[in-house]
Amino acid sequence: MPLAAYLAFGTLLFGIGLFGLLQRRSLVSVLVAIDLMLAAVSVNVVALTTLSGRDGSLGLVVSLILVGVAAAETAVVLSLSVAAERRSRGADVEGDPEIEG
């Protein structure tokens, strides 16, 4: 498959994730959207490093780092979600001034 097909797929996935990030209110749904965007970045990096004839291990390393970042982000966001629910406010990113920023 040509490199453009992978890049187009990654861009589509990134756009869907960006839409979810902007449109959803639930903290868990926002987290899902951010993880979709991170996966799209992984796809692009892997395709670029592998299909351009260079050392593909760079893409593997970057993707593993992104998986670690996604795992850390998931832990923090889900703990925020549980804490927000415990305070009876609901995990709404616009309902809690401390989350909203």
Place this chain on the structure above:
Amino acid sequence: MSWAGALFGVAAVIALIGAVGAVGLRSAFHNVLGFAVAMLGVAGVFLSVGHDFLAIVFVLICGGALPVVMVHAVLLNRPAGEAPRPRGRAATLGAAAVAAAGAVAAWLVVSGAPWPPAGGRREVEAAWAGYRFLTDYVLAFELVSVLIAVAMIGAVTVARRRRPKSEG
């Protein structure tokens, strides 16, 4: 069409369907299920490009571990994972417009860049990547380790139930 091309096509369709479900369905629980399907599709895309190890990592972690943790959080929450009040039509259209503009901008940047000529699909050895991880990229490896440790401590600190202070 080669088997890699066919695999890419099937996996990309599965991933996009899962991604649309992950952001389009109203229930947070269904969003998580859609995310798991999308990650399985992304793993298939990695398989088609020769990254077998990365595909397994995505199936185990992004398609398995992360959704399980997310489902736990959804079920622990009070409204049984039901999303808060939905956004209005104008906000949804605005989000779609911004997302489309962002995707188009990303595509213009990526497609317009002078990438080196394609060298075809190459197998990537996980052992070689692991070697480079612990030599050339050891700083990034350690930074991710510290990040995960700090995130775990922070998550426990935020989510733990605080005991009321005893008086006297």
